[in-house]
Amino acid sequence: xxxxxxxxxxKYWGWIGFLFIVIFVGLLFYLRQFGYGLGITGLNRDxxxxxxxxxxxxxxxxxxxxxxxVLPYYLHNFKAFGKITILGEILAIAxxxxxxxxxxxxxxxxxxxxxxxxxxxxxxxxxxxxxxxGGYLVLNVIISINVIASEKKGTPPPGWIKPxxxxxxxxxxxxxxxxxxxxxxxxxxxxxxxxxxxxxxxASAFSGGPAxxxxxxxxxxxxxxxxxxxxxxxxxxxxxxxxMSLNVFFVLMEIFTAFYSGIPEHLDHFKFLxxxxxxxxxxxxxxxxxxxxxxISLTLLYIPxxxxxxxxxxxxxxxxxxxxxxxxxxGMVITGFVPNPLGEVTRYWPTFTETMITIGVYAVGxxxxxxxxxxxxxxxxxxxx
Amino acid sequence: MTIDRRKFIKTAGLxxxxxxVGKNVLGQDVSDVIEPGSFxxxxxxxxxxxxxxxxxxxxxxxxxxxxxxxxxxxxxHLVHNVPKFDNPKDEIKWIWKEPFEHAFHEQENExxxxxxxxxxxxxxxxxxxxxxxVSVCPTRxxxxxxxxxxxxxxxxxxxxxxxxxGCPYGSRSFNWRDPRPFIExxxxxxxxxxxxxxxxxxxxxxxxxxxxxxxxxxxxDVGALVxxxxxxxxxxxxxxxxxxxxxxxxxxxxxxxxxxYIIS
Numbered sequence: 001x002x003x004x005x006x007x008x009x010x011k012y013w014g015w016i017g018f019l020f021i022v023i024f025v026g027l028l029f030y031l032r033q034f035g036y037g038l039g040i041t042g043l044n045r046d047x048x049x050x051x052x053x054x055x056x057x058x059x060x061x062x063x064x065x066x067x068x069x070v071l072p073y074y075l076h077n078f079k080a081f082g083k084i085t086i087l088g089e090i091l092a093i094a095x096x097x098x099x100x101x102x103x104x105x106x107x108x109x110x111x112x113x114x115x116x117x118x119x120x121x122x123x124x125x126x127x128x129x130x131x132x133x134g135g136y137l138v139l140n141v142i143i144s145i146n147v148i149a150s151e152k153k154g155t156p157p158p159g160w161i162k163p164x165x166x167x168x169x170x171x172x173x174x175x176x177x178x179x180x181x182x183x184x185x186x187x188x189x190x191x192x193x194x195x196x197x198x199x200x201x202x203a204s205a206f207s208g209g210p211a212x213x214x215x216x217x218x219x220x221x222x223x224x225x226x227x228x229x230x231x232x233x234x235x236x237x238x239x240x241x242x243x244m245s246l247n248v249f250f251v252l253m254e255i256f257t258a259f260y261s262g263i264p265e266h267l268d269h270f271k272f273l274x275x276x277x278x279x280x281x282x283x284x285x286x287x288x289x290x291x292x293x294x295x296i297s298l299t300l301l302y303i304p305x306x307x308x309x310x311x312x313x314x315x316x317x318x319x320x321x322x323x324x325x326x327x328x329x330x331g332m333v334i335t336g337f338v339p340n341p342l343g344e345v346t347r348y349w350p351t352f353t354e355t356m357i358t359i360g361v362y363a364v365g366x367x368x369x370x371x372x373x374x375x376x377x378x379x380x381x382x383x384x385x
Numbered sequence: 386m387t388i389d390r391r392k393f394i395k396t397a398g399l400x401x402x403x404x405x406v407g408k409n410v411l412g413q414d415v416s417d418v419i420e421p422g423s424f425x426x427x428x429x430x431x432x433x434x435x436x437x438x439x440x441x442x443x444x445x446x447x448x449x450x451x452x453x454x455x456x457x458x459x460x461x462h463l464v465h466n467v468p469k470f471d472n473p474k475d476e477i478k479w480i481w482k483e484p485f486e487h488a489f490h491e492q493e494n495e496x497x498x499x500x501x502x503x504x505x506x507x508x509x510x511x512x513x514x515x516x517x518x519v520s521v522c523p524t525r526x527x528x529x530x531x532x533x534x535x536x537x538x539x540x541x542x543x544x545x546x547x548x549x550x551g552c553p554y555g556s557r558s559f560n561w562r563d564p565r566p567f568i569e570x571x572x573x574x575x576x577x578x579x580x581x582x583x584x585x586x587x588x589x590x591x592x593x594x595x596x597x598x599x600x601x602x603x604x605x606d607v608g609a610l611v612x613x614x615x616x617x618x619x620x621x622x623x624x625x626x627x628x629x630x631x632x633x634x635x636x637x638x639x640x641x642x643x644x645x646y647i648i649s
Contacts, residue, residue: 036562037561038544038559039474039475039561039562039580040562043561044473044474044475044561045476045549045559046555048546048549049550103545106545108542108544108545108546108559108560108580108581108582108583109542109543109544109579110543110544112541112543115524116524116543118524119524119525119541121523121524121525123519123520123521124520124521124522126523127523182547186517187638187639187640188550188551188552188554188638189550264493265490340555341552341555342488342490342555343486343487344487346473
């Protein structure tokens with residue numbers, strides 16, 4: 001199956017080559033970090049998690065969002081998703097691999113990671129999260145390989161795969177729930193300690209993930225003969241609309257609770273996000289851009305005529321994705337540490353090295369998506385070689 | 386954990402010693418040797434200080450009278466090979482002074498007693514009875530001993546910094562880079578750390594094991610730091626707390642800190 005990814009035109013190989021260069025550059029920067037220590041990042045004693053852990057959190061959401069195509073297709077037999085379900089599952093695999101890589105690059109002593117399994121600690125949500133994510137990866141790899149293989153043979157997937165697919169549905173919900181618990185169980189961090197964090201994570205995942213999937217399908221339509229037709233795209237657009245509405249609704253609930261109750265230890269974090277705290281306005285412009293993008297996206301998605309137009313839908317998906325990336329990939333994690341438990345504000349901003357490593361990890365994900373999409377579409381004869 | 390690494394190494398070491406010579410160097414039976422504390426007696430050191438619940442009391446008033454005194458901080462950071470960085474980004478600290486409004490962030494009171502509001506209480510690890518850092522650690526590299534001390538294993542720590550996110554007191558530091566070049570006067574009898582692990586105050590477990598009080602307590606000339614067993618009604622710390630008004634940091638979180646601040 002994978003041999004299909006080894007044949008392609010010059011554009012394909014150009015893209016693959018580009019990704020390898022980006023990964024290689026990221027690796028070089030990682031070696032610098034490995035030698036020097038995490039001090040090479042912008043992290044410090046007060047803001048101890050930053051860009052890496054935020055990307056991890058964001059990508060757990062992208063991984064979980066595969067359930068938005070898997071559930072309608074396999075549970076409700078929604079045939080229109082037949083062609084794109086496997087694309088969602090492959091995206092999930094790539095996302096989990098990126099999650100693992102982001103955890104790896106965030107560790108002070110990465111070679112000791114096996115200690116998590118040598119000294120299993122059920123008290124720690126990190127233990128459960130590694131089980132949830134590892135399990136989800138295994139499930140999706142098994143499902144994808146079998147589905148692609150049976151497509152190649154032109155037979156329906158084996159019967160035993162169905163229960164595994166059904167298991168992957170609650171499992172997808174669990175990975176993002178456990179990831180939210182990682183944060184929401186900490187009494188030390190009032191910003192995260194909110195029961196709505198897991199629902200919020202899921203809502204942002206189920207809007208950002210499918211938005212990305214729509215954009216990937218548009219890219220495939222442009223560069224290959226792949227065309228799933230209008231219906232699945234429109235249905236995905238509807239899913240994005242509902243999930244994004246819920247996401248914005250949840251954020252507004254958080255803002256209401258913080259501002260109306262006025263409890264400083266809750267409020268200060270939101271001040272830091274939207275107006276700045278003690279003169280620190282690092283995230284303020286970003287958060288306003290995120291908010292404006294959210295408004296634009298919902299406006300476009302709410303108007304059926306706009307949503308039904310694929311060009312407008314594509315633009316709306318870009319705004320959804322960027323809005324959620326800023327909210328989750330920047331705001332969510334950093335703000336938990338600002339102010340710190342002593343009420344002090346410490347500045348954090350990713351360094352160049354940190355950013356290059358992050359881009360390198362994303363390139364790994366892009367490479368996985370490219371190779372497996374290529375293989376899948378070649379098997380279906382939807383790529384001109 | 387019923388047996389920690391230290392106990393295991395002691396027991397294993399002594400067992401192999403006993404196995405070689407039949408009897409130990411002092412001619413005692415093996416059964417007399419392998420019991421808690423026996424190693425320290427054997428090695429000619431003082432018997433360890435033991436407690437059911439170690440606690441520290443900080444007399445803010447006494448401490449504040451010694452304006453700008455940093456003897457306890459210096460002593461601690463010297464004996465534990467804590468590096469000194471010029472920038473706050475890489476900073477590592479086991480004890481430090483913090484303005485009252487930060488140390489007792491939850492005690493918002495603009496018209497608090499003037500000397501208190503301008504005080505800079507000493508902060509260290511609170512050695513909580515219910516330590517959130519221990520709950521979140523994915524490798525049990527940090528754990529609570531039976532006597533209440535929250536310990537750190539620098540060889541097991543993977544540097545995920547979850548404990549730093551979980552600690553409501555900002556008591557933990559991370560080695561963002563190799564700390565060794567920044568240790569001014571390296572002590573040979575205490576380990577240095579490598580980059581990528583978390584560290585913090587351990588109530589001088591290594592000194593207690595040889596019958597010494599924590600370095601900070603010993604360094605304080607004015608008795609502003611009192612250390613002892615809270616379960617012992619005759620202990621100094623217990624008497625002090627019984628007779629004075631004291632507060633703890635963020636009691637509302639239910640972590641039950643074992644560091645008490647006396648307001649006189």
